[in-house]
Amino acid sequence: MRCSGIMLDISMHGIECDDLRKAYRNVQALDGVSLVADAGKVLALLGSNGSGKTTTVRILTTQVKQDSGTARVCGNDVLREAAAVRKVIGLTAQETHIDKYITGAEYMNLVARLRHIPRKSRKQEITVLLEEFELADKAHIPAGNYSGGMRRRLDIAASLLGSPAILFLDEPSNGLDPHSRKRLWGVIRQRAHEGATILITTQYMEEADALADSIVVLAYGRVIARGTPGELKDQIRGRAVELALSGPEEIAKATAILTALEIQAGPGEDPDALQFVMPLSGITLVELLRHLDAQGVAINDVIARRPTLDEAFLHLTSEVERSVEQALLGAA
Numbered sequence: 597m598r599c600s601g602i603m604l605d606i607s608m609h610g611i612e613c614d615d616l617r618k619a620y621r622n623v624q625a626l627d628g629v630s631l632v633a634d635a636g637k638v639l640a641l642l643g644s645n646g647s648g649k650t651t652t653v654r655i656l657t658t659q660v661k662q663d664s665g666t667a668r669v670c671g672n673d674v675l676r677e678a679a680a681v682r683k684v685i686g687l688t689a690q691e692t693h694i695d696k697y698i699t700g701a702e703y704m705n706l707v708a709r710l711r712h713i714p715r716k717s718r719k720q721e722i723t724v725l726l727e728e729f730e731l732a733d734k735a736h737i738p739a740g741n742y743s744g745g746m747r748r749r750l751d752i753a754a755s756l757l758g759s760p761a762i763l764f765l766d767e768p769s770n771g772l773d774p775h776s777r778k779r780l781w782g783v784i785r786q787r788a789h790e791g792a793t794i795l796i797t798t799q800y801m802e803e804a805d806a807l808a809d810s811i812v813v814l815a816y817g818r819v820i821a822r823g824t825p826g827e828l829k830d831q832i833r834g835r836a837v838e839l840a841l842s843g844p845e846e847i848a849k850a851t852a853i854l855t856a857l858e859i860q861a862g863p864g865e866d867p868d869a870l871q872f873v874m875p876l877s878g879i880t881l882v883e884l885l886r887h888l889d890a891q892g893v894a895i896n897d898v899i900a901r902r903p904t905l906d907e908a909f910l911h912l913t914s915e916v917e918r919s920v921e922q923a924l925l926g927a928a
């Protein structure tokens with residue numbers, strides 16, 4: 597594996613953390629997070645707002661210290677060898693903080709100098725990155741005059757300066773238009789292909805599906821699922837169901853019955869269809885169809901299909917949220 601130009605033990609992980617815990621006053625932001633990411637791979641960290649993604653990134657990038665647990669980046673401990681960690685990482689933080697008076701080119705130059713990129717290659721690298729992120733024609737305009745998406749692109753471009761061995765991208769595609777997002781995916785794939793270890797957080801399941809070799813899902817500071825995108829979908833394989841019904845009345849009746857069974861249904865592809873994900877335990881699909889029939893719901897057709905990553909994610913997080921709510925109710 598390449599870390600700062602030095603070849604290290606190939607068995608070493610680019611990023612690894614074990615049982616990370618972090619509390620902010622009375623909020624347990626991380627409650628035992630363990631994960632591993634390898635060179636040449638993209639790890640996507642998913643989770644609802646407040647689930648602990650940014651806290652994990654901040655610990656791994658040495659901005660915040662964990663209360664307990666260990667984390668190593670390129671083999672360096674984030675607490676004891678923080679300076680060595682900083683040398684091998686590139687970070688696009690969730691929030692962009694670029695001075696409004698500085699131009700794109702000046703900002704890139706500043707970051708390149710902080711990264712000790714040799715003067716000889718600096719100019720060339722900046723030119724290539726500004727072009728890659730379609731900012732070349734805006735290079736000499738102050739960042740304050742950029743649109744939000746342009747500032748975001750500049751921020752990402754800067755984090756790639758010096759081809760860091762380990763890349764942390766915290767919701768990088770936030771605010772990017774679909775074209776820019778697709779271009780960013782191309783850049784991320786290319787960097788992984790060149791051997792970088794990439795940890796990305798995102799709210800876009802489509803993005804995780806397209807990019808990630810592996811996914812870790814967080815909820816309440818804990819890992820609630822991990823695997824490849826395919827493995828996560830398989831966890832609820834065949835359980836995404838679409839029912840074709842015969843009009844709004846039938847839809848309302850079926851929705852009420854499903855809600856009573858704690859199954860959340862939404863509109864399907866057709867106007868007269870209803871779709872939902874079957875619970876992992878409890879009633880089976882056959883039992884459910886019989887139940888609906890017995891209640892007088894006329895079902896025209898049933899399609900059971902592999903869920904999308906969106907459905908898998910919503911399903912996993914809502915199951916956890918429900919069990920936490922029940923635990924809280926039990927404790928009250």
Ligand SMILES: Nc1ncnc2c1ncn2[C@@H]1O[C@H](COP(=O)(O)OP(=O)(O)OP(=O)(O)O)[C@@H](O)[C@H]1O
Nearest residue numbers: 620623625643644645646647648649650651652690
């Ligand atoms: N500096 C801080 N001070 C106090 N609480 C914090 C701080 N940073 C994070 N938290 C809390 O820690 C928890 C995890 O926050 P974190 O920012 O890691 O979530 P996230 O998964 O990145 O969410 P989002 O999707 O909204 O970015 C939240 O409950 C949050 O309110």
Ligand SMILES: [Mg+2]
Nearest residue numbers: 649650651690
């Ligand atoms: Mg965050």
